[in-house]
Amino acid sequence: MKSRFFRALSLCALPVSVVAASAAAQQTGRVATSATSTKPSSGTAAQSPVGVDSSRRYDSQALRFEARWGSADIKRGTDGVAVGTVGWFRDFDVEQLVVASPRAVAEARSFRKDNFRGSLAAVAGTVTLLSGIVVTSNSSNNAASPVLIILGVGGVAWGAQHLQLGYSALSRAFWWYNRDLSR
Amino acid sequence: MLRVPGILFIVSCALVTQATAVIAQGSNYETRALRIEGHHGDTRIVRGADGNVVGTIGIFRGVNVAQLVAESDRATLEAKRFAHDYGPGTVFLSLGIATLGASIGVSHINDVNRSITTGLTLAGTGLIVYGAGRLQNAYNALERSIWWYNRDLK
Numbered sequence: 396m397k398s399r400f401f402r403a404l405s406l407c408a409l410p411v412s413v414v415a416a417s418a419a420a421q422q423t424g425r426v427a428t429s430a431t432s433t434k435p436s437s438g439t440a441a442q443s444p445v446g447v448d449s450s451r452r453y454d455s456q457a458l459r460f461e462a463r464w465g466s467a468d469i470k471r472g473t474d475g476v477a478v479g480t481v482g483w484f485r486d487f488d489v490e491q492l493v494v495a496s497p498r499a500v501a502e503a504r505s506f507r508k509d510n511f512r513g514s515l516a517a518v519a520g521t522v523t524l525l526s527g528i529v530v531t532s533n534s535s536n537n538a539a540s541p542v543l544i545i546l547g548v549g550g551v552a553w554g555a556q557h558l559q560l561g562y563s564a565l566s567r568a569f570w571w572y573n574r575d576l577s578r
Numbered sequence: 579m580l581r582v583p584g585i586l587f588i589v590s591c592a593l594v595t596q597a598t599a600v601i602a603q604g605s606n607y608e609t610r611a612l613r614i615e616g617h618h619g620d621t622r623i624v625r626g627a628d629g630n631v632v633g634t635i636g637i638f639r640g641v642n643v644a645q646l647v648a649e650s651d652r653a654t655l656e657a658k659r660f661a662h663d664y665g666p667g668t669v670f671l672s673l674g675i676a677t678l679g680a681s682i683g684v685s686h687i688n689d690v691n692r693s694i695t696t697g698l699t700l701a702g703t704g705l706i707v708y709g710a711g712r713l714q715n716a717y718n719a720l721e722r723s724i725w726w727y728n729r730d731l732k
Contacts, residue, residue, distance in 0.1 A: 461718040475722075503693045559616035570613040573728060574627075 457573040458492070460565060467562070481506075481565070483514045493568055496575035502568035506561045513557030520550020579689075612646070613727040614720065621717070634676055637668060650730035656723035667710070667712030674705030682689045 412513065436568030458478075460467040479487040488508060493499035524547025531540040588639030601613035611627045614624070620636035625647065643660055681698030684690055 449717055453729050457725065457729065462714050464714070473646050556618075559619070563615040563617075566613045566615055570611065570728075574607050574611065 412475075444492055452576050453573065456576050458569045460562075460569065468564070481510065481516075484511075489565065489568060493572040496572045499568045499570075499572035499575065502571060503565045505564040506568060509557045509561030509564060513554045514553070516550050516557060517554025520547050520552070520554055522546035524548055588724075596643050606731045607728065610731055612724045614724060621720075635664070637672075640664060643720060643723060647727040650727045653723045653725075653727035653730065656726060658717045659719035660723060663712045663716035663719065665713075667709050669709070669718050670705050670712060671709030674707075674709055676702075677705055678702030 397491040455472045456472055458469060460469050460481070461475075464482075464484065466480050468477045469481065469487070469489070470476060470481045471478050478492065479489075481487050481489060490500050493503050517523055526546050527540050527543030527545075530537050530543060596681055612623055612625050612632070614621055615624055615629070617634075620634050622631050623633040623635070623641065624630060624645070625632045632642070633646060637643055643657040644654050647657050651680075679702075681695050681702055684698060685695045
């Protein structure tokens with residue numbers, strides 16, 4: 396009787412341990428992030444059901460960005476509280492914001508690099524283009540004007556391309572950060 | 579005594595179900611969550627960690643975002659806002675660029691009334707600013723739509 400009881404017990408425990416181990420492996424990163432995160436409700440996390448807690452965490456912590464005439468406001472949670480602004484030569488530290496997720500930090504670094512290059516090239520291109528237009532309108536026979544216009548358009552296009560790459564990286568950074576929130 | 583293994587089995591099944599739900603939730607986001615990425619002037623909606631493209635939004639071409647995020651009511655609402663602003667935004671922006679181009683062309687014609695050039699330039703600039711504003715509203719609605727969709731992934 397005793398052996399039957401323990402055999403049944405071990406059979407019941409096997410699937411639990413397998414699934415629990417798998418769940419733990421998947422959740423390790425998230426638990427680590429929740430430990431480093433500044434979320435005040437982490438104390439209640441263990442007491443509340445997983446689904447409710449994850450939904451609440453996403454509701455209050457998940458990030459997105461919204462454009463505002465050349466800049467982008469970084470917003471958090473359902474209320475859309477602005478936590479910073481990125482854009483032309485703005486020095487908001489996105490890496491620090493998403494520090495809880497290593498993949499997000501890598502993308503944020505990529506954003507910083509491309510945003511700076513893009514801003515610089517776009518501004519330089521615009522100035523060159525405007526100079527070309529001014530030279531053309533003042534003296535149409537000046538040989539430098541087409542060169543300035545072509546260089547300017549090239550600079551603006553190159554800058555726009557890098558700005559686009561930058562914002563794609565920012566989108567990925569927030570995607571990974573939101574993914575690594577305890578869900 | 580024989581009832582104990584039965585109870586244990588039921589308890590273990592309940593635990594397995596809950597743990598499976600946790601795994602499913604994680605993999606759901608990993609495989610189904612959306613994001614926006616730019617690609618040579620177009621906007622791509624990509625899905626999951628692999629970044630599979632599920633739709634491309636560009637000049638005069640779009641994707642039915644409302645259908646894509648139909649599982650979430652809030653996301654669908656924002657997707658409708660996107661659709662409401664995107665079309666007019668593109669049209670006004672294009673008209674503005676064309677008007678500005680026309681004003682540059684007219685300015686090169688001799689003996690043309692200066693007020694025509696000025697009027698065209700102002701109209702073109704106004705249309706561009708208005709169109710860009712509508713497009714900005716559209717893309718912000720798209721961002722919110724995707725945010726809500728990802729949030730409501732079960």
